[in-house]
Amino acid sequence: MTTLAIAASGLRKSYRDKSGDKVVLDGIDLAVPQGTVFSLLGPNGAGKTTTVQILSTLIRADAGQVHVAGYDVNREADDVRGAIGVTGQYSAVDKLLTGEENLLLMADLKHLPRREGRQRARELLAQFDLVDAAAKSAGTYSGGMRRRLDLAMTLVGDPRLIFLDEPTTGLDPRSRRAMWGIVRDLVKDGVTIFLTTQYLEEADELADRIALLDRGRLIAEGTAEELKRLIPGGHVLLKFADPSRLDAARLALGVGTPDPEALTLQVPSDGSVRVIRQVLAVLDEHSIEIDEMSVHTPDLDDVFLTLTGHKEALR
Ligand SMILES: Nc1ncnc2c1ncn2[C@@H]1O[C@H](COP(=O)(O)OP(=O)(O)O)[C@@H](O)[C@H]1O
Ligand SMILES: [Mg+2]
Numbered sequence: 001m002t003t004l005a006i007a008a009s010g011l012r013k014s015y016r017d018k019s020g021d022k023v024v025l026d027g028i029d030l031a032v033p034q035g036t037v038f039s040l041l042g043p044n045g046a047g048k049t050t051t052v053q054i055l056s057t058l059i060r061a062d063a064g065q066v067h068v069a070g071y072d073v074n075r076e077a078d079d080v081r082g083a084i085g086v087t088g089q090y091s092a093v094d095k096l097l098t099g100e101e102n103l104l105l106m107a108d109l110k111h112l113p114r115r116e117g118r119q120r121a122r123e124l125l126a127q128f129d130l131v132d133a134a135a136k137s138a139g140t141y142s143g144g145m146r147r148r149l150d151l152a153m154t155l156v157g158d159p160r161l162i163f164l165d166e167p168t169t170g171l172d173p174r175s176r177r178a179m180w181g182i183v184r185d186l187v188k189d190g191v192t193i194f195l196t197t198q199y200l201e202e203a204d205e206l207a208d209r210i211a212l213l214d215r216g217r218l219i220a221e222g223t224a225e226e227l228k229r230l231i232p233g234g235h236v237l238l239k240f241a242d243p244s245r246l247d248a249a250r251l252a253l254g255v256g257t258p259d260p261e262a263l264t265l266q267v268p269s270d271g272s273v274r275v276i277r278q279v280l281a282v283l284d285e286h287s288i289e290i291d292e293m294s295v296h297t298p299d300l301d302d303v304f305l306t307l308t309g310h311k312e313a314l315r
Contacts, residue, residue: 004067005161005192006032006055011064013050024050025061026216032209034160037183037193039203041300042213048196049089051213052165055194056086069161085159089166089196091150095139099130099149102138103156110157117156124152128182144175151182161192168202180205200300210300214308225271228297231306234271236279239264239292252286253279263291271297 011028014021025047032038040048053059055068057077066073069083093102100121107117125134128148133141138149147167154162164183168176183193183206197203203210204224211221220227228234238256240246240263249265250258256267269275276295283290 003034003070004031005034005036006030006038006066006068006194008055008066009064011051011054011066012062013047013054013059014062024216025054028064028213028216028218030055030211032192032194034192035187035190036208037187037195037206039207039210040194040196040213041198041200041203041210041304042196043198045215046213047216048213049165052086052088052163052194052196056084056163057081058086083159084161084163085154085157086163087151087154087165087167089169091146092153093138093141093146093150096137098135098137099141099145100125100134102149102153106153106156112156120156124155127185128152129178142175144171144178147171147175147179148182151179155186160190162186162194164193164195166196166198169198176202200304204300212304212307219307220303224300225297227300227303229271231298231303232268232270233298233302234269235296236267236269236276237264237292237294237296238267238279238283238290241289241291245288248286249283249288249290252282252288269295271295 008028008030011025013025014023016022028051040051042048050059054061055066055073057073057080060074068080071079071083073080094105097105103121103124104117107120112120125131128151130145130149130152133145138146141149151164151167168179171179180202183195187193195206207224209221209223210227212219212227220230238249240249243260243263246258246260246263246265250256253267256265258265267279269279
């Protein structure tokens with residue numbers, strides 16, 4: 001059995017305001033196996049930060065069961081805090097301190113012995129490409145550098161479970177890619193990552209499993225491939241060496257849109273292995289040779305639009 005780094009069921013949270021109770025999380029279930037990247041994907045206001053705050057013991061849910069790193073977030077909050085690292089949506093970096101001082105301060109908060117703290121700070125500055133900037137005040141850092149320092153600070157205590165709340169929102173594409181590389185390295189070391197994002201591409205790139213959060217509800221959950229298969233628009237593209245094979249294939253399959261110029265046949269498919277196997281079996285039966293084959297699934301944008309009916313809010 002795989003051990004779960006995060007197990008939550010029936011999470012609910014409302015805030016009371018002038019117009020009454022505003023439901024922010026409306027019964028969320030989560031299961032994140034150790035050593036995996038789980039992405040909570042949703043537009044602004046969906047409830048991502050609220051979820052992270054509950055899982056990381058910053059706020060309490062109104063209802064639901066939550067275990068993080070094997071501990072109950074309500075009864076064993078200190079144990080949870082000792083086991084996790086959190087990089088919030090809003091930076092924990094002190095702009096008046098240098099990059100190195102920020103890391104040393106964090107080492108102090110984590111009660112690392114002085115020497116060990118300095119050693120850890122040096123390692124992290126190197127790992128996050130901040131050696132040259134180490135002695136400069138963080139206020140002078142670019143957005144990408146500040147995010148890297150923020151994440152480095154989270155790693156001072158070597159947490160095995162890390163929450164990253166929108167780690168690349170507002171970053172330019174290059175800084176975003178750098179951050180993705182860092183996340184991948186952490187995963188290689190076996191760290192579990194709970195990542196929230198508004199970027200479909202980011203979830204697609206990094207996550208083992210993705211949950212789509214919309215207005216406080218999970219509307220779908222699975223691997224990127226599974227989610228893409230939820231909606232139509234996918235197809236298998238077959239390429240042939242000559243027009244006669246293309247025609248024969250069209251006839252044998254009884255479906256598909258031929259492109260005589262490209263010598264391809266586009267066959268509708270949900271991307272499942274079953275359908276692909278069927279297509280290949282039919283062509284094989286008729287001894288029709290294929291030159292190339294590719295499977296096209298719709299992207300996550302399509303999924304979100306189909307499932308929610310609104311995607312403008314998502315980047
Ligand atoms: N402390 C609070 N008081 C009242 N409403 C809140 C509070 N925190 C969050 N909300 C509301 O909950 C909803 C979800 O917020 P949040 O979890 O920050 O979403 P996300 O991180 O996905 O953008 C929003 O409508 C937000 O206004
Ligand atoms: Mg947020």
